[in-house]
Amino acid sequence: MTDTPFDHLEIALQADASDxxxxxxxxxxxxxxxxxxxxxxxxxxxxxxxxxxxxETYSSASGVTIPAHAFPMALPPIEADPPLHMQVRGPLLPRLAPGVMNDLEDDLRAMVTGLIDEFIESGSADLAADLSIPFPGMSIGKLMNVPDDDVAMLRHMTAHLMQNSTDTDMIMQAMGFFQKLYEDRLANPAEDLPTAILELEIDGEQIGNEQFLAIMAMVMMAGLDTTANAAGTMFELIGANPEVRQALIDDPAKIPQAVEEFLRYATPLHASGRTTTSDVEVEGCPVGAGDKVLLNWLAANHDPAEFEEPDTLNIERFPNRHFAFGTGPHRCLGIHLARMQLKLLAEEVLARLPDYQVDEASVERYVGVTRGLSSLPVTFTAGTTAS
Ligand code: HEM
Structure with a gap:
């Protein structure tokens, strides 16, 4: 078989990546x-x-990014196989369960309202930089129970690492940040995510310092850039599809189902890596033990074998068994938080700046572990602040 020059990163940067x-x-x-x-x-x-x-055949323990990131250790649960995988994932599941997210809804909505208040009177904004990017940082900051200054730092580190996952200086800075959190929660346990992580037991023993840092880094990377890019691409798609926008304004109850379609269509976490543990034959190809495999979620989400008219944005699509959150044992742990965040963002933007127009020529895209927008400039009829 002849090698191809296929490069998912180069493709994912393009607006027409799915084509x-x-x-x-x-x-x-x-x-x-x-x-x-x-x-x-x-x-x-x-x-x-x-x-x-x-x-068992497609292991995550040797890393799930292609190319590999430069963290000095694997990042569980995403970079772990059984039994370690469930030892980390299991106890975290209830912390991110739908009921917990429902309890957070009012606080999360207040964050979105506050961010929109900052630009609503001006009639223009950057829906990526002013809303989609800061909001997930504020949400994770709340889950992690860290002060606002630390949230700003978390956002800066994540945005940088998701695009430059081999920048060892930034990795060391992130590790230093989590080390302080580790020492603080050891001394002052609280009712929050870092303390829950601190209390995890692996093989019957409380997790050590390095494992704490690895899990915190994983949650930070998984929870910030993904939702930011899901939100940015959602607003871009709504802006480009007037009939979709009108349907959601007329009936906001359609938003949760539409969110699934935006996620399928844009698939912000576009691909994940695995390493094979044995020789396998796939589609007649000899995949050897130890080979790297890229699961291209974005390509799968546009496969006509599963989705009728996959390149049409259809907010009524049902069923919609997309892989934007992955599938199998590593399916996204933050799925309920992400869905809630996207629903709130769509509800508030469509209620308060329903006529926003995207300045397409100024949209800035980037790609790394995820694909999305660093800038989505819009103009709209100015409104009034909520407070
Ligand atoms: C729209 C936003 C999001 C998208 C598109 C997304 C996508 C994904 C995908 C595709 C995977 C599977 C990767 C694989 O199998 O290799 C995954 C796993 C994961 N996600 Fe998300 N994610 C999002 C938001 C979040 C948030 C907000 C959090 C944290 C609060 C989070 C935490 C995780 C964790 C911890 C895993 C690993 C689960 C495991 O290995 O068992 N994600 N996510």
Whole structure:
């Protein structure tokens, strides 16, 4: 088999990434790329789903980013296999359960309202920089129970690391931040996520310092940039589709279902890596033990074998078994928080600046572990503050 130059990062940066991935999938749904030291790209819904649900063959313990990040350790639960995986994931599940998120709804809505208040009177804003990017940082800051100054630092570190995951200086800065949190919560346990992580037991023993740092870094990376980019791409899609915008203004109860379609369509966490533990044959291709495999969630989410008219944005789509949150044992742990955040953002923006227009020429895209927007300038009819 001949290697291809397939590069998911180069493709994911493009506005027409899903078209380009579909063209690649049609050429060859499983291909071996020479990019990033070589990996197999799985592009079809079935192969991606089967591999994600088979952690014995497709291991996460050697990392889930291609190329590899430069953290000095693996980041559980995402970079862990059984039994460690569930030892970390299991106790965190109730902390991010739907009921807990429902209890947070009013506080989260107040954050969105406050952010919109800062620009509503001016008639213009950057829906990425002024809203989609700061809001997830504020939400995670609340879960982590850290002061506002630390939230600003968390946001800065995450935004940087999601685009430059090999920047060792920034990694050391993040580790220093979490080390202080570790020492503080050891001395002053609280009813918050860091304390819950501190109390995790692995193989019957309370987790150590390094594991705490790794899990905190993972939650930070997973929870900030993903939602920011999901929100930015959602506002871009609403702006580009007037009939969708009107349907959601007329009936806001449609927003949760529409959010699933925005996620499928844009798939901000576009791909994850695995490493095979044994030789397997996929689509006639010899995937060898120890090979890197890329599960391209974005390509799978536009596969016509699963989705009728996959390139049409259809907010009534049902069922919508998309992989924007992954599938299998590593399916997103923050799914209920992310859905709540996106619902609140859409509700508040459509209620308060329903006629926003995107300045398409000034949109700025970026890609790293996730794909999304660093700038989404809009203009709208000025309104009044909520307070
Ligand atoms: C729209 C926003 C989000 C998207 C698109 C997203 C996407 C994903 C995807 C695709 C995976 C699976 C990766 C894999 O199998 O390799 C994942 C896992 C994960 N996500 Fe999210 N995520 C989002 C928000 C969040 C938030 C807000 C949090 C934290 C509060 C979070 C925490 C996690 C964790 C801890 C995992 C690893 C779970 C495990 O390995 O068991 N995510 N996410």
């Amino acid at each position: 380009r991935l579909s063209a690649e999938r049609e050429k060859c749904p499983v291909q071996h790329s020479s990019a990033h030291d070589g990996f197999w790209a799985f592009l079809g819904y079935e192969h991606v789903g089967d591999a994600a649900r088979d952690p």
